[in-house]
Amino acid sequence: MTAPGPEPDDVPGLEPGGSVQPGDTPPDAGQTSGLSHPQPMPSRTIPVLALVIIGLMVAGAAAFFLLRAFDLFG
DSSP states (O other): OOOOOOOTTTSTTBOTTSOBOTTSSOOSSOSOOSOOOOOOOOOSHHHHHHHHHHHHHHHHHHHHHHHHHTTOOO
């Protein structure tokens, strides 16, 4: 069993009616503003190279089965 919360009369910072005094709570958002440094653009070389290699493999497999279907390859 947990202990009940403190009595409202014993809690520091409460005004009559249960509201808190200005400055007793932290702000909703951080106090930093402005933009960070521009982020570098990632290189497109590796994704383009990977797509070309995959395309060549798919084209090679399609050519193999097409030639095999017409019995032009071994």
